[in-house]
Amino acid sequence: MDFDISPKMTELLGQLREFLQSDIMPLEKTVAEQGFRASQPQLQALRAKARERGFWLPQIDSEHGGLGLSLMEHGMVSEVLGRSPLGHYTCNCQAPDAGNMEILIQFGTPEQKQKFLNPLLRGEIRSCFSMTEPERPGSNPTWLDTQAVREGDQFVINGHKWFTSSADGASFAIVMAVTNPDAPPYERASQIIVPLDTPGFRFVRNVPIMGHAGDDYDSHAEVRYENCRVPVTNLLGGEGAGFLIAQERLGPGRIHHCMRWIGICERSFDLMCQRAATREVAPGKPLGTKEIVQAWIAESRAEIDAARLAVLHAAWKIDRQGLYQSRSEISCIKFFVADVMLKVIDRAIQVHGALGVTSDTPLAAFLRNERGARIYDGADEVHKVVVARQALKPYGLKLK
Amino acid sequence: MDFDISPKMTELLGQLREFLQSDIMPLEKTVAEQGFRASQPQLQALRAKARERGFWLPQIDSEHGGLGLSLMEHGMVSEVLGRSPLGHYTCNCQAPDAGNMEILIQFGTPEQKQKFLNPLLRGEIRSCFSMTEPERPGSNPTWLDTQAVREGDQFVINGHKWFTSSADGASFAIVMAVTNPDAPPYERASQIIVPLDTPGFRFVRNVPIMGHAGDDYDSHAEVRYENCRVPVTNLLGGEGAGFLIAQERLGPGRIHHCMRWIGICERSFDLMCQRAATREVAPGKPLGTKEIVQAWIAESRAEIDAARLAVLHAAWKIDRQGLYQSRSEISCIKFFVADVMLKVIDRAIQVHGALGVTSDTPLAAFLRNERGARIYDGADEVHKVVVARQALKPYGLKLK
Amino acid sequence: MDFDISPKMTELLGQLREFLQSDIMPLEKTVAEQGFRASQPQLQALRAKARERGFWLPQIDSEHGGLGLSLMEHGMVSEVLGRSPLGHYTCNCQAPDAGNMEILIQFGTPEQKQKFLNPLLRGEIRSCFSMTEPERPGSNPTWLDTQAVREGDQFVINGHKWFTSSADGASFAIVMAVTNPDAPPYERASQIIVPLDTPGFRFVRNVPIMGHAGDDYDSHAEVRYENCRVPVTNLLGGEGAGFLIAQERLGPGRIHHCMRWIGICERSFDLMCQRAATREVAPGKPLGTKEIVQAWIAESRAEIDAARLAVLHAAWKIDRQGLYQSRSEISCIKFFVADVMLKVIDRAIQVHGALGVTSDTPLAAFLRNERGARIYDGADEVHKVVVARQALKPYGLKLK
């Protein structure tokens, strides 16, 4: 066992940290105040610079123009970028586009790649992933209301979705819809590409999250598919393969998320320490002299470091043994890191006092955006059942 | 010891619960979507009805047109109203106006009462309380930068404040400012009435809380006093009395808050149970069949009931023995109930899944508005020191 | 609602507190070091004094020679006595005898009362309650292996029990055994009195709890019934009534336990403050100057006070509305107070450092004896389901 980071990664991570500090973080305040759309000129300039500097598509293999990193290596990158709400977007490795790229690379036809993947890789368009439904539990991905009925060489899609994140301004959605209602549960749904200018696609609203609707990339849309017709060639990977593809997409996606969360932890920790060291509660007596604040700092330090190792270990295991062998580890980090992150954000807010709940630091946005971390991509409770199922199997108890 | 509620209160609380259900709660969605200012017509109609029904000014003695309830009785009312974000406002017992009314009743001159108190009691105007400063810790109320310098028969006020809640649309502020910088710490500040149309008062912005700036009553302003001149007759209760008045104001205010929080707990509990009973995770299997959800419900039930009794007991003790004798109890409920409330809100959100973080239920607004409950009116950590100081005194340890 | 304590109770509680301090607590060290049996002379003298002072049988109606207190009033007494591991025993209101007395008063025949109840009330003998079985879950009281088969005018009992607490030195057991295996689950078991000198009763051992087996009253026995024959007249309250009687016994018993736990909390709190005020971490700097210790003290103060009110409220409700109407409250306090108690004990231990885990203070014995509080009388998890079931009913979800 060796915790050394390779010279290659040490160099890359150092450069990224510097770039984050010098170029990405200074733009945060503007975007927070103006919104994402109004900040496009600056954001595009930033992206161009990232590309130029060699930070583009860290999660993609070199054949498709990416940096060709292992999942563990990309995890390390993801932590650095995660320190800023703009980090992943800057390098074109943001959700949901990153997941969609992976699907298209793995399951896309040459035509689909040509039309949808390539402009995505170049950062010319954005996309979204349309799976979650308001009326159906996200914890049960086999139970969907949205239907895609084949008529001739078209699918006619009808359904109601939300948390189709970043649909505002996106060019296409990958839609999860039931195509084979009578198949076994895990073979009922398919994934279908729907360009958002297709008639029958209706953008309802950006759902306000704690009162903040956001815009453009920074948003979570409610949408409806009303007799929305797309050619059958927009099908991804075969009828009934929807669930399988979703699994493939979510596995590495959880590593990305978890390492992004570690980045959020580190940024929050940084803000907490900064505040503790400088905010005086009485002349000459900074907050950091309080033992309770010290305890929060220490607990955060210990938890973040343990969480990082757990995620990197899971990534390493996926790199070595694949997703299936690593599903207990993946589920573990999902709920463990989400919990650590929300605790660290909470402590950092408390140390900031009234300032902590305002939008004057990134902390309140971290809380707003990431309270959902315990819910999205499978609620914590669902992942715990997965882990327990694996743990109890050797003792002779088979849980469904 | 007798936990019975008097017939008078049983009747009043029953009527209020009904009114809440029939009139107040139906307006919530409108206000959440349109904002407070645009909803004024409906809100004023609601207030008129509350007045007519005999629910006006529950916290005020009958001499001043209120219901003349004891603090414990008002606590019970506050719980019912707290179930809706609009409850207290409807009955004109909302912070910060309620506290300002109390100050004016207790410390106001006849002229001040005539000019500021009476229209406030009638609900014709709103007010704000301008104490917290961005550069100084709220935990140390004796350390303020805002100064009011006497020049002739005027105070010239200079300072920077924020969390001057509800300043947007208010008629006057009660400003905490240092008038006697060389006095002992607790006698340095005074409270001064500043009409908001006074030149030199500058409204900077409504500070966004987790990305939501709000408006009108539902807002937290940043303001500046720039050579803002008011007559010395606007002084409340004597030079240097600011801290003392603030203490008087905060004591009962904490009961109001805590019982409002219990109302938030009950509303959240109600939503959680509703969701658990009806949201299916599989056909015919509602969430409430899950033992983890059951545990959250049970823990919430136990915690809320214990918290309510603790607050009512503290109110009862204040009614009997006064604020000073009750300061340990007041500090205890401050952090205990805030903690219970945030746990209950958190569980209710988790049971709601993705819906929980949206603005489609009041839960996300509860979290956004009340994360600050562990910070405002004295951070939890400050109150814990107060309690420990009282607890350790009999053992011979005198903490400063 | 009125939190005043009646003059009668104020006086009684004051006397008891004094007696505890002057007579009971000084004996603790002796009993801890010598064991219970070897301390009998001193303990019996103490009991005689308690009787003389009018503290005997506080939980029993005056007709049977007790103090005739309401459940709420006895709750208050139980808190005071609970501060010492010897308190309840001193006043003859200790488990399991107190519960057995209640059963015998309510369900005993005149002969049973004469033979078993009266000497128990006089404190001449001790008894035990034999329900829990090693091979069957305590959480499912309808699933027992122990059988009592009627042969002529005898029951022949066979079974294996443990946590037959205080069997060592007791005169008789009330045994829960299946008499009607084919009846509906809640009507299968009966309660039968078994004198411990009956052939076929086998005392196996005092089960060591965390390495401490204890002796005499202070013990938890494993026993076996091997063709153990008792006359059918030893049946309590009818065949198949075992579960019903157990419920009747457990309801008030939980109030007794919970208030005893509050007493343990207060004693632990007292020790924690004493230690914090006097133990120096550096010359002139006692532990209580540390903010983390202050936070523990404050949190404990708030939690204990809220817990006490919750228990007294539950007792009050049982007094007024009976057990059935109060079952949600009873279950709530069971897990809520157990949790508070174990947190307070834990903090007190931590404040004591190495001393805290030794037997030189009562804290370690509190932990050893009361870790089981989350398990015995229904595991916390079982009580949570009870509460959730009640909570979800009004929303239309009927849980079994």
Next chain:
Amino acid sequence: MDFDISPKMTELLGQLREFLQSDIMPLEKTVAEQGFRASQPQLQALRAKARERGFWLPQIDSEHGGLGLSLMEHGMVSEVLGRSPLGHYTCNCQAPDAGNMEILIQFGTPEQKQKFLNPLLRGEIRSCFSMTEPERPGSNPTWLDTQAVREGDQFVINGHKWFTSSADGASFAIVMAVTNPDAPPYERASQIIVPLDTPGFRFVRNVPIMGHAGDDYDSHAEVRYENCRVPVTNLLGGEGAGFLIAQERLGPGRIHHCMRWIGICERSFDLMCQRAATREVAPGKPLGTKEIVQAWIAESRAEIDAARLAVLHAAWKIDRQGLYQSRSEISCIKFFVADVMLKVIDRAIQVHGALGVTSDTPLAAFLRNERGARIYDGADEVHKVVVARQALKPYGLKLK
């Protein structure tokens, strides 16, 4: 970064796991019931077998007859051995002897090594470490009352110690005593070897821990030094070097402890899963079908795995960069792993129900022995201050 375990270690760990299963664990029940001294014949046979199999002294360099493992490698061994309370003792790497061996190797004179180290390495004698004093805080190792005054070529030692673990039956103690009371705090104490047959050494008692006094190796003694005279040649490493040596001893010791705790976690986890899979709460319904139990299992799995990685990383860093550079990591794992361990033990106990608090599984002994883990070797709170101090330094706040 590479989480692979070397073939050499994989083989050794596999053999150890097998030996644990086949030879060590079967002896646990005997030792728990008979005590340590009465089990010496079996224990010595076990040790002989361990030696023969090549498992002797895993923590010691090969020059001194050990396995010559790195600290990280020994950490892995320590986890395996930690699964049994007898594991470390079996391989002669148990505290406090392991630490004393290290001191003697590093600081002992040839004569000291000859007389004290060699028989210790051979397992012929045992030793103890006499530092903690009842009247002085363990958190402040510079504040000791025990004095060693030089008279001629002797030290005359007077003092009162406890938690001189394993003194019962040991041959010598390393005593921490003040030799230079006027030196700077960290240079006041020295370490001196005291054979336990020296006149003036008085064994007072084995301090009962939660009612369990233990014996022989499995005990924590209170001792007194009363004009206890030893030759000055028994001084270790120079006058005033006591604190420095203690630091050197504690650093790697914390890795040993933490990995032993991970072993305790794994054993508890194993017992929890075993019980969950097999204990039925109703016919055909094992405990493990309960979601709450599943959640405990999953949380334990995630926490243990993260904790293990954190400890191995700290060990790796010490191996590479030394103790001083790793002090934040060492302090982090101290409190983080102790917390995880106590949570896992607690859950495992709860899953076992009444059985969990008895001595019939190792769980109750784990709790009894390891509640102190949050106290010994520096209370958690002390380690948190250490971590915060390091964390705040880069932000310009220097804490003492």
